């Protein structure tokens with residue numbers, strides 16, 4: 037990896053020189069770019085990209101497979117610390133984004149709307165601007181009720197085990213099995229945009245068989261009602 041990265045940098049810089057471009061990849065004062073310096077990048081992708089955690093689980097399952105020493109592959113590599121920290125950072129980043137949205141007058145609808153505002157305010161007051169914790173601290177903080185907010189597909193899950201409709205046998209929300217009747221749902225304008233995009237995807241699928249088409253119409257109708265309720269509350 038180290039050799040390939042060095043060659044890639046060389047290639048980019050040669051291209052920039054030949055094309056008389058002023059931009060290039062400067063020398064790194066911290067030394068050569070090695071695989072272990074991408075630990076946080078890898079953790080970011082595992083935690084924040086769809087399917088990332090599954091990929092990580094597969095990776096941990098293959099203990100014989102090590103990308104490079106100390107980078108990933110087994111528990112002793114220390115990589116789980118990166119994941120715990122990245123998960124914590126992700127939740128705090130999301131809370132900070134929501135806080136900015138609410139402070140700018142952003143609207144939120146759904147049965148858990150008030151709880152989402154409350155948790156966001158508490159999470160921001162407690163964690164934003166705080167120095168990076170250790171892995172153990174991050175794991176403890178991740179259980180804090182104010183950080184139990186998860187971004188799903190067109191939905192914010194303000195998780196509460198007592199009222200969750202998806203999590204009968206799981207310790208947390210099962211976002212892929214989110215139920216529209218759940219009391220833990222809150223929606224921001226971005227979530228509503230996701231629903232609009234989902235409706236337009238459904239509408240483009242004109243060749244579906246009748247049963248699927250009818251189900252699609254029903255889903256469209258449900259989504260449209262959610263969108264109208266969100267807009268209706270805003271104009272109150």
Ligand code: SF4
Nearest residue numbers: 193200202214215218
């Ligand atoms: S059904 Fe949806 S909103 Fe309710 S707990 Fe599960 S993921 Fe969260």
